[in-house]
Amino acid sequence: MIEMSVSSGRNVYALLLLILLGLMACGANEELPEHPNILWISHEDLSPIYGCYGDAYARTPYIDSLAKTSIRFTQAFSNAPICAPARSTLITGMYASSLGTQHLRSEIPVPENLKILPEVLKEAGYYTSNNVKTDYNFDHQGRWDESSREAHWRNRAEGQPFFGVFNFMMTHEGPTNALRESDTESLEVYSDPDQAVLPPHLPDSPKMREIWAHMYDLLAVFDQQVGKLLGQLEADGLLDETIVFVFSDHGHGLPGHKRWLDNAGLQIPFILHVPDKYSHLASNIQASVTDRKVGFVDFAPTVIRLAGAEVPEMMEGKNFLGEAAEEKEFVFGYRDRADDCYEVSRSVYDGRYLYVRHFMPQLPYYQNALIFNKGGSYAEINRLRDRGQLSESVLQLFAPKPVEVVYDLENDPLEQHNLIDQPELAGRIAGLSQALDEWMIRHRDTGLITEGIMMEQAKAAGKSVYEIAQGYSTEAFREILEVARMTGEVEEPEALIPFFESEEASARFWALVALDSYSGDIEAVFPYLSQLMQDGAPAVAIKSAEIVAKRMNDPRAFEVLERMLKLDDEVQVLQAAISVRQLGDKAQPLLEVIQEEIFPRYSGEIWGRYKSWSYPMFIGMALDQTQINCGRVIDTHK
Numbered sequence: 001m002i003e004m005s006v007s008s009g010r011n012v013y014a015l016l017l018l019i020l021l022g023l024m025a026c027g028a029n030e031e032l033p034e035h036p037n038i039l040w041i042s043h044e045d046l047s048p049i050y051g052c053y054g055d056a057y058a059r060t061p062y063i064d065s066l067a068k069t070s071i072r073f074t075q076a077f078s079n080a081p082i083c084a085p086a087r088s089t090l091i092t093g094m095y096a097s098s099l100g101t102q103h104l105r106s107e108i109p110v111p112e113n114l115k116i117l118p119e120v121l122k123e124a125g126y127y128t129s130n131n132v133k134t135d136y137n138f139d140h141q142g143r144w145d146e147s148s149r150e151a152h153w154r155n156r157a158e159g160q161p162f163f164g165v166f167n168f169m170m171t172h173e174g175p176t177n178a179l180r181e182s183d184t185e186s187l188e189v190y191s192d193p194d195q196a197v198l199p200p201h202l203p204d205s206p207k208m209r210e211i212w213a214h215m216y217d218l219l220a221v222f223d224q225q226v227g228k229l230l231g232q233l234e235a236d237g238l239l240d241e242t243i244v245f246v247f248s249d250h251g252h253g254l255p256g257h258k259r260w261l262d263n264a265g266l267q268i269p270f271i272l273h274v275p276d277k278y279s280h281l282a283s284n285i286q287a288s289v290t291d292r293k294v295g296f297v298d299f300a301p302t303v304i305r306l307a308g309a310e311v312p313e314m315m316e317g318k319n320f321l322g323e324a325a326e327e328k329e330f331v332f333g334y335r336d337r338a339d340d341c342y343e344v345s346r347s348v349y350d351g352r353y354l355y356v357r358h359f360m361p362q363l364p365y366y367q368n369a370l371i372f373n374k375g376g377s378y379a380e381i382n383r384l385r386d387r388g389q390l391s392e393s394v395l396q397l398f399a400p401k402p403v404e405v406v407y408d409l410e411n412d413p414l415e416q417h418n419l420i421d422q423p424e425l426a427g428r429i430a431g432l433s434q435a436l437d438e439w440m441i442r443h444r445d446t447g448l449i450t451e452g453i454m455m456e457q458a459k460a461a462g463k464s465v466y467e468i469a470q471g472y473s474t475e476a477f478r479e480i481l482e483v484a485r486m487t488g489e490v491e492e493p494e495a496l497i498p499f500f501e502s503e504e505a506s507a508r509f510w511a512l513v514a515l516d517s518y519s520g521d522i523e524a525v526f527p528y529l530s531q532l533m534q535d536g537a538p539a540v541a542i543k544s545a546e547i548v549a550k551r552m553n554d555p556r557a558f559e560v561l562e563r564m565l566k567l568d569d570e571v572q573v574l575q576a577a578i579s580v581r582q583l584g585d586k587a588q589p590l591l592e593v594i595q596e597e598i599f600p601r602y603s604g605e606i607w608g609r610y611k612s613w614s615y616p617m618f619i620g621m622a623l624d625q626t627q628i629n630c631g632r633v634i635d636t637h638k
Contacts, residue, residue, distance in 0.1 A: 034161070034241070035161040036161070037162050038242065039229070039244045040245045040247075041244065044168070044172035044173075044249055045172050045250065045252060045257075045258055046253075047264060048269040049216070050064065050271070051063070051064045052068075057197065059223070066244070066246065066273055070273040071274065072288065072289045073294060075291050076269070076270035077333065078248075079297055080266075080335065081250045081260055081266055082265075082338050084101070085137065085336065087136055089295075090249075090299055091136055092116050092136075093299070093312075093316065095334070097334045097447050098316060099464075099465065099466050100455075101136065102447060105614050106615070107138070107139075107614055108464075109465060112464075117163075117299075117304065118163060121309065123309070124309035125161065126163045127156030129144065129151035129152060129153060129156075131149060131166050132148060132149045167249075171218045171219060171221075176218060176254065177254075177378075178375075179210065179211065184214070184217040189220075192213065199414055201394055202254065203380065203389070211377050239275070245272055245273075246269070250265060259335070259338050262407070263354055263413070264415065280322070283322060284321065285321070293327075294320045294331075298320050298328070300315060301315050301319045302318075302321050305322060306322075330432075334447060336447050336451070337451060339369065339371045340581065342451075344447045345357065345401075346436055346445070353407065353425075360487060360517070361488040363401070368584070370621045402420065403487070403488040404433075406420045407419065441477045445477075446465055446469045448477065448480045449468070450539055452539030452572055453539050480507050483496070483511050486514040488517045490517065493515055493521075496514055497525065499511035508535065522551060533556065533557065538567065538572040539572070545558075545564075549561065549586060561579065561580055561590060564576035565594070565598045566597070571615060574619050581623075581626045581629070583629075587626050590626070602616040602623070608635075
């Protein structure tokens, strides 16, 4: 009996212990928050001009009301000043320049193991919906639960957490410059153009004031949509269950902003609403306004951490919320080909100083291309330029770019004074330059490989562009960067000869770009140009032929360019078409073959001229401008 009593006592004790542990576990589970819903409300082409940012000209009551119970970021940035590379960065948590997705607009092979943000969240149990823009420069099919104009969190399973994206197009540069009354018919109050305050890089004319005012009206329309979505959350009982991001994809859709790698092109508005229930997930930010530096590359890993999931090792961004948040010393930016305007520029920002390095400084931002000869603000600038009525600040848009630029954004927010030669900043500038070099090498910046070469190598190897770049040794990348940094700095063309003879195609290419930036006599290196026109890398042959055609009008150069225009590889044809456009009226020997053979291959119904929205459109645009340069009158897209 005694033994039974002891045994029974032990059993009872064990049972009570199990019950107690069970209760403790239940209590712990009750304290653990549910996975938060996460909603992105994004829009196109606007800098930080919400009312809550202190802009009295703006009318954003819904956003401003949300901001009162949210965190307002004063140092948030797109990593690229144009949509596709910005969106690629945003959705992958990787620098577009690492993936090769930094060009507008392209079709890049990405690693098979790349999981973008919605895929990671799907695996964590989230319903993922996108309404509706993707524009990532790679195939998005199958990566969302739903991506359509009908996509909505309301389509999820009952009780399922969601990650939803709503992107609004009404603030895009198209509507901004079109001045359509129908785009703002939902408004009762309109912006007064006479009260507009324009930046110095835009002409102060009645037409430009009208465009500027219309841009603010479109922002007011977007604000209405924010109010509508917040109302839907509240009606569904989800407002206190949802973390809300409100932001733009880059700066204003106007000259000097979008496409420009400066603060006006990169800085974005960003409002983050974290309900009280989830305040611990943003415990590192106590104030309602923060100057914490964040870039688009950081959004995906931060959302993944908010959802309680594991961030893929491949992602390059840093989580900026909660106890595990990481501080950023620098924000990096990139500008590459936009439409048919080839460009390679990189930037680094340390919280006060923005350092920009232009790898093709001989090219003005405002190139002689269709994209800069369209209507709206561009037509107004072109009109005033023809009349000699542009200020010096506006005329800088047409000038070759400095190799290096440094702005003190604390004292010069409108970026009017380049401090690159200030001796008291020499140490700071050297540190920023070194940080940029190390970042480009560490992440194997594919802008150094160049578009034509990286795509040719990826195709030949059957690999992604990212994998091709990662396969380069540090030494090879340093060599390519060394010669790329010579652009705009060449004193004697003979200094480029070792790079003309390099085994690296990209080093040969950049040596040619550096030579192109040199305005002196190049006869001493002409034998190398003749050889490079026959280079096995089309991008090298094209660039060499462009230089020879421009400088020497050599018939052999036109033969090379014609052959390259006839290639089946659209990426290489685009490189050739861009070089041909750069010839101006010297492209006359190619005009007949362009009109009769080349352009018809890329013509179609897009804008009434082009075959598709990708490479064929940009090839067509370059060829159209070439024909215009040679005196032909054609009806281009509006």
